[in-house]
Amino acid sequence: MTDFLAETWLLWLLLSTGVALYWAARSRVWFRYVYRRYLMALVTLLTVSAIVFSLMEVLPGDCAEKYIAYKNTQGMVITQADIDAERSRMGLDKSLPERWGRWVTNLTLKGDLGFSCAKRQSVNLALGDRFWLSFGFCLAGLLFAYLIAVPFGILSAWTLNKPWRDHNPQHSAARRRLNTLGLSLAKISDLLLRVISYLGLALPNFLLALSIILLYVFAGEATPTGLYSEAWKNEPWFAASGFQWGKLDDFIGHIWLPVFVIGWAATALQLQTVRALVVDEANKLYVDAARARGVDGFRLWARYPVRHAISPLFNSVGFDFQRVFNDLPIVAVVIGLTDAAALLIEALAMTNDQELAAAILFLVALVVIIMNFITDIVLAAVDPRVRSSVMGSGGH
Numbered sequence: 001m002t003d004f005l006a007e008t009w010l011l012w013l014l015l016s017t018g019v020a021l022y023w024a025a026r027s028r029v030w031f032r033y034v035y036r037r038y039l040m041a042l043v044t045l046l047t048v049s050a051i052v053f054s055l056m057e058v059l060p061g062d063c064a065e066k067y068i069a070y071k072n073t074q075g076m077v078i079t080q081a082d083i084d085a086e087r088s089r090m091g092l093d094k095s096l097p098e099r100w101g102r103w104v105t106n107l108t109l110k111g112d113l114g115f116s117c118a119k120r121q122s123v124n125l126a127l128g129d130r131f132w133l134s135f136g137f138c139l140a141g142l143l144f145a146y147l148i149a150v151p152f153g154i155l156s157a158w159t160l161n162k163p164w165r166d167h168n169p170q171h172s173a174a175r176r177r178l179n180t181l182g183l184s185l186a187k188i189s190d191l192l193l194r195v196i197s198y199l200g201l202a203l204p205n206f207l208l209a210l211s212i213i214l215l216y217v218f219a220g221e222a223t224p225t226g227l228y229s230e231a232w233k234n235e236p237w238f239a240a241s242g243f244q245w246g247k248l249d250d251f252i253g254h255i256w257l258p259v260f261v262i263g264w265a266a267t268a269l270q271l272q273t274v275r276a277l278v279v280d281e282a283n284k285l286y287v288d289a290a291r292a293r294g295v296d297g298f299r300l301w302a303r304y305p306v307r308h309a310i311s312p313l314f315n316s317v318g319f320d321f322q323r324v325f326n327d328l329p330i331v332a333v334v335i336g337l338t339d340a341a342a343l344l345i346e347a348l349a350m351t352n353d354q355e356l357a358a359a360i361l362f363l364v365a366l367v368v369i370i371m372n373f374i375t376d377i378v379l380a381a382v383d384p385r386v387r388s389s390v391m392g393s394g395g396h
Contacts, residue, residue, distance in 0.1 A: 008109045014042070034377050041373045046104070048365040053100045056354035113359035118347065123359040127340060131363055134340040138324045141263035142317070148267050152193050153274025154306055159190045160279060193271060200268025206330045209261045224254045225336040258335055262327050266320060270313070277312060281305035315379055318371030325364050
């Protein structure tokens with residue numbers, strides 16, 4: 001019984017969460033909304049699993065043929081009967097709905113992602129920590145993008161209709177010169193940021209990665225490809241003398257490249273998005289009304305257009321993660337990474353490993369759905385506009 005509960009922990013976690021939300025939803029509207037979003041997330045995840053599994057089945061060949069082909073390379077004589085027997089042993093002679101049902105059941109009950117034909121081992125072992133490595137790359141790239149795009153996007157929106165010089169006759173000459181300097185610097189920064197954002201949208205990530213690598217080559221420096229240099233690749237994190245700080249320094253010296261490259265396009269896109277959202281909010285009547293009441297300067301922007309423009313951006317974190325991950329596979333190949341994105345390229349383009357590719361795509365979809373679920377319920381809690389629209393009467 002203990003082994004059964006240990007193997008099926010994922011199922012019990014999903015069921016217990018659903019039951020807890022159901023009982024809480026009986027008395028509170030807020031939890032009713034969360035419960036509905038939870039059910040919607042589960043249905044969406046189930047639908048995505050069916051789509052991903054079906055798409056992988058469209059690819060030519062199956063696991064039995066690959067396994068038999070591998071045996072054939074070892075000098076064994078293989079017949080069609082051998083292929084059929086292997087297909088029957090793996091359950092590949094069943095219909096598509098039956099095989100999908102078994103895949104979903106094993107995933108839900110045991111967390112089993114299937115069997116990798118190319119790696120000759122379970123997908124869980126083949127992936128190992130690689131998916132978490134890709135997950136960390138994407139989160140770091142998004143954090144990099146938001147830390148740059150949000151403040152500078154707001155600055156760009158603020159300077160949109162500002163003049164280059166201060167012509168206010170009520171200001172002293174010294175104050176006009178100081179304001180003119182500040183306005184000029186802001187306008188120049190805005191122009192530079194807009195040029196950089198256009199370059200980010202136009203320049204492919206892999207080309208940026210190649211350019212950076214070539215700069216290192218021309219400078220005669222070791223290229224920051226992979227996760228570690230040759231000197232530290234096989235060294236443990238902990239030695240007899242304790243933690244090896246040199247390996248951490250080497251890791252940081254390599255990890256900045258994929259984070260910067262995948263965050264490049266995300267930064268450019270978010271910079272344009274933040275600027276457009278803040279400008280749109282700044283032109284609305286409630287901002288003019290606040291200005292008429294005497295609210296101005298930083299207080300006006302922070303309380304009204306900026307505050308209301310950030311909510312849609314926060315709600316798109318899940319989709320931004322998916323967009324960043326879409327850029328990661330090619331970048332991983334160029335930089336020489338061995339994360340899940342590089343494994344996805346290998347599974348799709350080289351080994352035709354449907355089970356492995358389906359597992360990686362499913363995990364990405366799982367992360368996106370979880371992020372969207374979390375941002376939806378957080379936004380409904382903190383934004384009165386969302387709360388009133390999705391829960392009615394303020395969500396009490």
